[in-house]
Amino acid sequence: MIRRCLTMSVFLLIACFATVAFASPFHDHNQAVSANRAFEALSNRGIDWPTASQIMRVATLQNYNTRLVVLSTTILGTASGLIGTFLLLRKRSLMGDALSHACLPGIGLMFMIMVALGGDGKYLPGLLLGATLTGAGGVVLVLMIRNTTRVKDDAAMGLVLSVMFGIGVAVLGMVQAMPDASAAGLEYFIYGKTASMVMQDFTLISAVAAAVTIMSLLLFKEFTLVCFDEGYASTQGWPVTWLDIAMLSLVTSVTVVGLQAVGLILIVAFLITPAAAARFWTENLKRMLLLSGMIGAISGWLGSSISALLPRLPAGAVIVVVAAVIFLVSMIFGSSRGVLLRVLARRRLNRKVGRQHLLRAVYELIESRKHPEMTDVANVAIGMDDLLHRRSWSRKQLEKLIRIAKHEDHIEYYNGKLLRLSEPGFGEAARITRNHRLWEMYLIKHADVAAAHVDRDADTVEHVLGAEMVRKLEIELVKRGQTLLVPPSPHTIITGA
Amino acid sequence: MGIVGPNGAGKSTLIKACLELIPKASGRVTIYGEPYRKQRSLVGYVPQRESVDWDFPVSALDVVAMGTYRKLGWLRPVSKAQKELAKHAMDRLGVAHLANRQISQLSGGQQQRVFLARALVQDAQLYFMDEPFAAVDAATERAIVTLLHELKDQGKTCLVVHHDLATVAQYFDWVVLLNMRVVKAGPTEEIFTKENLKDTYGGRLALLEEAGQALRHAGNPGSYPGRSQQ
Numbered sequence: 001m002i003r004r005c006l007t008m009s010v011f012l013l014i015a016c017f018a019t020v021a022f023a024s025p026f027h028d029h030n031q032a033v034s035a036n037r038a039f040e041a042l043s044n045r046g047i048d049w050p051t052a053s054q055i056m057r058v059a060t061l062q063n064y065n066t067r068l069v070v071l072s073t074t075i076l077g078t079a080s081g082l083i084g085t086f087l088l089l090r091k092r093s094l095m096g097d098a099l100s101h102a103c104l105p106g107i108g109l110m111f112m113i114m115v116a117l118g119g120d121g122k123y124l125p126g127l128l129l130g131a132t133l134t135g136a137g138g139v140v141l142v143l144m145i146r147n148t149t150r151v152k153d154d155a156a157m158g159l160v161l162s163v164m165f166g167i168g169v170a171v172l173g174m175v176q177a178m179p180d181a182s183a184a185g186l187e188y189f190i191y192g193k194t195a196s197m198v199m200q201d202f203t204l205i206s207a208v209a210a211a212v213t214i215m216s217l218l219l220f221k222e223f224t225l226v227c228f229d230e231g232y233a234s235t236q237g238w239p240v241t242w243l244d245i246a247m248l249s250l251v252t253s254v255t256v257v258g259l260q261a262v263g264l265i266l267i268v269a270f271l272i273t274p275a276a277a278a279r280f281w282t283e284n285l286k287r288m289l290l291l292s293g294m295i296g297a298i299s300g301w302l303g304s305s306i307s308a309l310l311p312r313l314p315a316g317a318v319i320v321v322v323a324a325v326i327f328l329v330s331m332i333f334g335s336s337r338g339v340l341l342r343v344l345a346r347r348r349l350n351r352k353v354g355r356q357h358l359l360r361a362v363y364e365l366i367e368s369r370k371h372p373e374m375t376d377v378a379n380v381a382i383g384m385d386d387l388l389h390r391r392s393w394s395r396k397q398l399e400k401l402i403r404i405a406k407h408e409d410h411i412e413y414y415n416g417k418l419l420r421l422s423e424p425g426f427g428e429a430a431r432i433t434r435n436h437r438l439w440e441m442y443l444i445k446h447a448d449v450a451a452a453h454v455d456r457d458a459d460t461v462e463h464v465l466g467a468e469m470v471r472k473l474e475i476e477l478v479k480r481g482q483t484l485l486v487p488p489s490p491h492t493i494i495t496g497a
Numbered sequence: 498m499g500i501v502g503p504n505g506a507g508k509s510t511l512i513k514a515c516l517e518l519i520p521k522a523s524g525r526v527t528i529y530g531e532p533y534r535k536q537r538s539l540v541g542y543v544p545q546r547e548s549v550d551w552d553f554p555v556s557a558l559d560v561v562a563m564g565t566y567r568k569l570g571w572l573r574p575v576s577k578a579q580k581e582l583a584k585h586a587m588d589r590l591g592v593a594h595l596a597n598r599q600i601s602q603l604s605g606g607q608q609q610r611v612f613l614a615r616a617l618v619q620d621a622q623l624y625f626m627d628e629p630f631a632a633v634d635a636a637t638e639r640a641i642v643t644l645l646h647e648l649k650d651q652g653k654t655c656l657v658v659h660h661d662l663a664t665v666a667q668y669f670d671w672v673v674l675l676n677m678r679v680v681k682a683g684p685t686e687e688i689f690t691k692e693n694l695k696d697t698y699g700g701r702l703a704l705l706e707e708a709g710q711a712l713r714h715a716g717n718p719g720s721y722p723g724r725s726q727q
Binding site for chain 1: 544
């Protein structure tokens with residue numbers, strides 16, 4: 001244990017040292033440049049708000065460059081939304097992050113190799129190949145750390161992510177010091193720079209996105225199985241490891257071609273946010289995939305359009321912000337597991353429960369005042385204080401419930417201070433009390449619930465009893481010779497508090 | 498056949514090793530005389546219910562239809578025929594009416610029955626079931642027992658990891674008593690005796706357990722005693 005910790009810390013130390021050692025000679029220069037840029041951004045605060053005609057031009061894709069960027073990010077969004085869904089369901093969200101950060105050293109190294117071979121250092125396919133190689137290397141490293149040591153997934157990912165990024169920054173530092181090689185522009189891969197995109201990039205993104213889309217749709221069944229239950233998948237003879245590799249390769253492809261558009265720091269948000277947002281709207285995986293692809297596409301389109309209108313805002317960041325806004329909206333309004341839906345459902349239930357409690361309390365109160373010789377319960381007026389002692393509710397709560405009941409025309413005031421059930425209210429109260437008691441009797445007879453506890457137990461269920469269940473209850477109890485009028489309570493009703 | 502033993506006896510591990518889900522330390526697994534890899538289609542597996550995330554966005558029918566995937570083969574989507582098969586299997590376990598429910602909306606017992614239906618749809622000869630009776634309602638327990646008997650009558654074999662000693666004699670014809678090694682195995686009426694149970698559950702194996710931990714510790718310096726290996 002100790003030895004492993006030591007090895008690891010040595011590894012980390014070397015990495016940190018390497019970062020500092022290689023980067024420091026150019027540190028001043030870098031700092032100057034970035035300080036310069038920061039100063040520019042600070043001193044020039046005004047945002048040039050676009051005019052309507054500018055918005056029209058971007059929305060209708062009239063400018064060649066805008067068209068290229070907007071279409072690229074839209075297509076990329078679709079693909080990343082699709083494969084991101086599987087990544088999310090495989091619980092590998094952070095893996096995408098480790099992967100994208102591990103791309104950076106590859107870019108720098110490949111640049112060096114290509115320059116050394118006398119070629120153009122910024123030849124894009126070459127750079128992306130390098131990114132792919134180290135990105136995949138990062139994933140392999142995570143898996144190796146996880147499988148051979150006791151370091152857990154999250155720690156392994158965090159480690160690889162930061163170390164690989166550190167190495168990448170160091171390599172970029174070295175690259176900039178190389179003689180006769182203009183490395184300017186490589187740092188665009190970190191934050192992304194859509195403005196630098198050309199036709200060649202568009203073709204690449206489209207081809208990769210199409211391939212990823214087709215692959216993830218073809219392998220839908222297999223990916224679903226592996227994500228849901230890998231143990232079962234493996235007993236069925238599915239090559240789980242290979243399917244995982246296929247899935248991660250697709251993620252890698254999207255990540256690598258997306259580096260230029262959104263940058264390696266933000267690409268993980270592009271992979272995960274659409275899928276996470278889509279989950280709020282549906283319980284069906286096919287619909288979730290479709291929706292996630294659509295949300296990805298919308299984020300890409302809207303994000304790059306906004307960025308085209310406000311040149312000061314980098315596209316990658318805006319895309320991620322748009323995706324996050326969609327996520328937020330989904331979280332609140334989502335039709336399947338949105339927060340608002342739950343809150344409303346709970347409020348509706350609470351209201352219903354409150355109303356039923358009030359009506360039953362009133363009914364039981366007037367029932368207790370029934371003349372012993374009368375068979376029927378007469379609708380007599382009662383005082384509010386009597387009602388207050390029926391349940392553990394505060395005066396304020398009770399007053400609110402009465403107000404609602406009065407609004408619903410269930411309760412009316414009688415002679416000023418006294419309360420009385422209205423005609424429909426009386427019927428409703430009798431029905432509610434009857435349901436409650438039917439359920440109580442059922443519980444006592446069939447579930448061996450003690451009579452002293454049954455009131456509480458029935459209370460938790462009766463409010464959600466549907467008409468169908470009440471009918472079943474009736475049948476069940478009629479079989480046992482029960483009368484179906486409001487039956488007497490099977491336990492003594494506590495009247496005072 | 499029931500597989501019975503105390504916690505940590507290696508009941509699930511035995512099943513998982515048979516199915517090559519975890520590497521074997523030693524020994525050989527043959528199924529009807531052939532290695533497992535050749536006989537996969539004859540083997541159905543019902544994992545422990547907790548082994549999956551029930552929040553997954555699929556319906557009960559989707560899960561059961563997963564049992565047909567292998568026969569369906571690569572890349573081909575699930576069609577009506579597979580859904581029919583799945584529905585039929587769900588019907589046998591009395592959960593057909595829940596087909597379109599999202600799986601998180603099922604009760605524990607219903608989830609277990611969905612898992613059994615998934616294995617059933619495969620039409621295997623030999624079933625490995627990992628604690629199907631764990632934390633299920635009485636109705637589900639009855640449904641599973643009925644299913645076990647039906648499968649037996651069809652000449653199939655079920656290997657069931659079981660926890661409840663009280664029902665062993667009632668549910669299983671054969672029983673394996675396990676505590677890190679096979680204590681006894683054979684027909685239930687011969688093997689399931691007080692004496693053998695004492696051997697299985699009693700403290701006699703304390704030394705073995707200690708030795709096992711020492712071994713694990715030695716083979717894996719990063720681990721510490723008491724932590725099970727996964």
